[in-house]
Amino acid sequence: MRKGYNINLILGFVGLAKSTFYANINQEELTKEKETGKAVGRPKTQFSYTLDGKRVSDEQIKEWLCGLVCGDGFPYGYKKLTAALVEDYALVINHKKVYRLCKELGILKPQRVCRPKHPKRLPQRTEVTGSNQLWEMDIKYGYIHGEERFFFQLSLIDVFDRCVIDYHLGLTCTAKDACRVLRNALKKRGIKPGMKMPRVRTDNGPQFIAKLFEELCRKLGIIHERIPVGTPNLNAHIEAFHSILEDDCYSRHQFNSYAEAYEQISLYMEYYNQRRRHGSLKNMAPEKYYQAIVSNSIKPQVLVA
Numbered sequence: 001m002r003k004g005y006n007i008n009l010i011l012g013f014v015g016l017a018k019s020t021f022y023a024n025i026n027q028e029e030l031t032k033e034k035e036t037g038k039a040v041g042r043p044k045t046q047f048s049y050t051l052d053g054k055r056v057s058d059e060q061i062k063e064w065l066c067g068l069v070c071g072d073g074f075p076y077g078y079k080k081l082t083a084a085l086v087e088d089y090a091l092v093i094n095h096k097k098v099y100r101l102c103k104e105l106g107i108l109k110p111q112r113v114c115r116p117k118h119p120k121r122l123p124q125r126t127e128v129t130g131s132n133q134l135w136e137m138d139i140k141y142g143y144i145h146g147e148e149r150f151f152f153q154l155s156l157i158d159v160f161d162r163c164v165i166d167y168h169l170g171l172t173c174t175a176k177d178a179c180r181v182l183r184n185a186l187k188k189r190g191i192k193p194g195m196k197m198p199r200v201r202t203d204n205g206p207q208f209i210a211k212l213f214e215e216l217c218r219k220l221g222i223i224h225e226r227i228p229v230g231t232p233n234l235n236a237h238i239e240a241f242h243s244i245l246e247d248d249c250y251s252r253h254q255f256n257s258y259a260e261a262y263e264q265i266s267l268y269m270e271y272y273n274q275r276r277r278h279g280s281l282k283n284m285a286p287e288k289y290y291q292a293i294v295s296n297s298i299k300p301q302v303l304v305a
Contacts, residue, residue, distance in 0.1 A: 048097070051090040062101055064089060069107050077109045078102050123201050123225040123234050128305050131290055132189055134159040136238040137181070137202045139173055140245065142265075146256030153245075153265065154178060154207070156185050158198075159237045159305045161290040162278055164269060165189060169262055175210030182216065193220065201225045203235060237305065244272075 011018055047055050068076065068084050076084065081102065082095040102108045128134050140153045152173035157164050165185040168177045182200065191197065197220060202208040204226050217224040227234040249268040255261040273287045281289040282298065292298045 044100075048091055048093045051092060056089075056091065058101060061085070061091070061093070062105055065098070065101060065105065065107065123227055125304055127302050128160050129302050130300055131158055131160045131163075131293060132191060132196075132198045134305055135165070135185065135198045135200050136235050137178065137200060137208065138235060138238040138242065139205055139207065140242045142250050142255070142261060144255045144258055144261055146254075146260075147258065151258060151261055154181055155238060155241065155245075156181050157238045157241050158286075158290070160300070160303065161286055161293060162237065162241070162281060163273055163286040163290050164241065167269060169265060171258060173207060175207045175212040178207040178210075178213050179216045182213075182222075186220070197222045199223045199225060201227065201235060203227055203232070204229060241272075248272075248276075 008018070045058075047057050048061060049055055064085060065081060068081055068088075078099045079095050082093060082098040085091045085093055085098065099108070126134075135156055135158055137154065137156045140155070142151050142153060143149075144151060149171070151169065151171050154168040154173050154177060155164050156166050165188055166181045168181050170177065186192075186197075200217065200222055202224070207213065208224075208226065214224065216222075232239050245268070249265060253261070253264050255264070273285065275285050277283045278286060278289070284292065289298075293300050
């Protein structure tokens with residue numbers, strides 16, 4: 001291979017997988033790096049070329065960089081300096097090399113501190129004394145064996161009465177779907193703008209940290225709490241529901257198509273809300289428990305969540 005023969009051809013002759021070959025090469029480089037204390041890799045070039053093929057030394061490029069930084073008195077970052085070198089000097093150079101040269105010169109701009117527009121609000125355990133005070137949302141994955149692909153279920157549960165007020169089933173799940181589920185849940189519970197809104201608790205999934213979802217919560221006056229990473233116990237009620245869903249529905253079916261999965265899960269969701277007895281709800285189904293609370297026919301149990 002050092003003589004210039006094709007690597008794939010040689011590996012084919014000796015019957016060695018490319019992954020095995022490159023894994024051993026990388027391991028040798030790591031060993032050398034540990035022994036010498038220096039990074040082992042492709043040697044750094046000391047020059048670049050212009051579009052017309054003229055060689056330009058790194059020292060000359062550094063002079064140009066210093067001139068660009070000092071020119072207007074407003075220093076650029078390395079990516080804009082790369083664009084300036086390409087445009088002003090017709091240089092063929094990428095941003096990685098410009099970053100290295102700027103670092104050697106000590107002219108890198110300090111990293112900008114990004115402050116989120118919607119600061120993360122951590123959940124606080126409080127007493128929940130009734131419905132529509134605290135809702136939890138989460139996403140569960142299912143598998144369609146007949147089509148060899150996954151589908152998504154996004155569910156919204158009321159922590160107090162355990163009703164899954166609304167949910168989304170689909171081959172994709174986006175922030176737009178999460179917004180629709182939240183809007184539908186508010187509509188089903190008769191909660192309108194200006195009324196007291198429930199707190200919504202989620203994990204840090206991309207659907208829930210998206211600008212679209214955060215803007216909806218802000219517009220509706222909803223407090224959106226995001227649990228810290230690795231603390232599913234703070235989202236325990238929706239996690240428990242998804243565990244029940246797995247045992248009672250997902251694991252009992254070998255879905256052959258998305259249509260079959262949609263039909264079976266829809267039937268189960270109706271069963272769960274309307275007929276499945278829940279031990280923490282006085283052995284009542286979630287929807288019946290909710291109606292009993294609304295009609296004041298039973299005394300609600302206070303819980304901490």
